Amino acid sequence: MTTELRVLDPADWDNWYAVLELAFGGVPESDEERKLWQELTEHERSIGAWDGDRCVGTASAFTFRLSVPGGNVLPAAGVTMVSVAGTHRRRGILTSMMRRQLEDVRSWGEPVAVLTASEPEIYGRFGYGVAAYSTHATIDTTRVRLTVPEGTDQVALRHTTPAEALDAMEALYARTVRSRPGMLERRPGWERLALLDPPGDREGASPLQCVLAERDGEVVGYALYAVKPEWSYAGSDGSVSMHQLTGLDPAAEAALWRFLCSVDLTARVRMRSRPVDDAWQHLVSDVRRCEPTLRDGLHVRLVDVGAALAARAYQAPVDLVFEVEDAFCPWNEGRWRLTGDAKGARCAPTDDAADLALSVRELGAAYLGGVSLVSLAAAGRVRELREGALVEASVAFGSPVAPWLPHGF
Known part of the structure; x- marks a missing residue:
């Protein structure tokens, strides 16, 4: 049995994406999520493996610009949506797609390819190395105190909706991209990712909420978060899930952390995918009670x-x-x-x-x-x-x- 690799025809997207969904467990995505990824898919940079009229493999690459040490940004291919149908494993389909993709990336003049891995052990054999890690943690706000830097009390906080704050958040994010390697310049359309909030993914938490940090009328930070109310016999035991937090200076960031750690009726702040040198670790009184864990983040391949x-x-x-x-x-x-x-x-x-x-x-x-x-x-x-x-x-x-x-x- 042979397969053919073809550039994705937009008319085949539903069929192609269904193969990807099935490979990741077969749980249908929300209409909101599916529509966003359909609009973000770059068809001319996507390939499918076809066995006759059946799609049995998928791979795509977004057009990104990646920040690197020194503050430069360079073209990079964001490898994504990689899957092989369970019925067609161990036939070299993934290897052939990876080789075709890297040849394409080279022809596009992009010196680097990057990805996040569902299974990290897969991509090393194709030349990808783990270049950036992230920290996950849960701050026990009943036992951990924060010591904030001078100037924190001069930062004003304002509650708003994520949609209303979107332009301000994107402008602030753009100002921070070159300050840290591994960050991505967002192309038009990608700002909608911050607003993606399917009700089925909330697990009992609120819709996304937003707080802006301001100084002298200028937005200097923001936090996107959700609150999950929970109760025990002892009383309130809710949690705050922090989705994004960005500040232009230490006082702005500290004001946002202090706010999240003092939300009424909550006992913890959960964070995912923060920098391994993030400042919150030096604000808390007891980092051990925050249970930080390390996870691979960005995998980099020099093309x-x-x-x-x-x-x-x-x-x-x-x-x-x-x-x-x-x-x-x-x-x-x-x-x-x-x-x-x-x-x-x-x-x-x-x-x-x-x-x-x-x-x-x-x-x-x-x-x-x-x-x-x-x-x-x-x-x-x-x-x-x-x-x-x-x-x-x-x-x-x-x-x-x-x-x-x-x-x-």
Whole structure:
């Protein structure tokens, strides 16, 4: 039995998306959610695997721009909607789609591909490395106190609806993209993702609520959240689910955290997918009672090693030759000389002796500055060929702030 890979015809979207839904358990999405993803799908960047007239595999790539160390943003393919029908597993369909997709990404001139993984172990064999992690936590507001910085009391808070606040939230988000690697510039249409709130997904919580933080009439922060009322024999035991929180300065962020931790009739604040160096960890009196857990976030794949490494800045001067292994994208194989500093970089093929040897997966993991090449070497995934080169590279590749993906795709 053979399959054919084809660019998605818009007329086939329902059939194609049904394969994806079935692969993720078969639970139908709300009309609101399905309509949004249909409108965001870029058909010319989507492929399906067809067995005769049946779609048996899906893959797509959104057009994004990704922030990297140094504040630059570069074109990136947001790999998404990947699935293979359970009836057609272990036939090489996923591998063929991944290879076709990376060849397409290269032809589009996008040096990096990124994704979030439903099963992280799948994508390493295609050259993706985990480059950004996130923290999940639950603040026990009955036992944890917050100490806020000077100026917090000068921040005014205003309750509004998410729809009314959308333009202000998008403008503020846009101001923060270049401040942290791993963030995505949102294209028109993506602002609607923040408002997606299907009633069937609320699990007893309220519709989304919004609070704006303002100073001198300017919006300097916002929080999107929902409240789930619950009661025990001892009284109120509700919870606040924080969906998004952004502030332009420490006082604005602290004012929003303080508000969420003091919502009436609640005993906890639940957060998902926050930066691993997020400031809330230093505001709370007892981080242990917040039960932080770590999870993989953004997976990065360098599609064009030279262009990708040249697109970011380095926090220390670097002049190194990498011996890169990349059997899946052979155009990346070989030695690359990287020279650069905080102002910019160059990266080109070379015949010079290599200083470090690694696969493209490790370069992807270290690319945003959140994963140390030293730690990868300790796991046997990077080999030092010149003494001192490993530390030089690790320092140069680092970032003063942890990379973070603020939302999925």
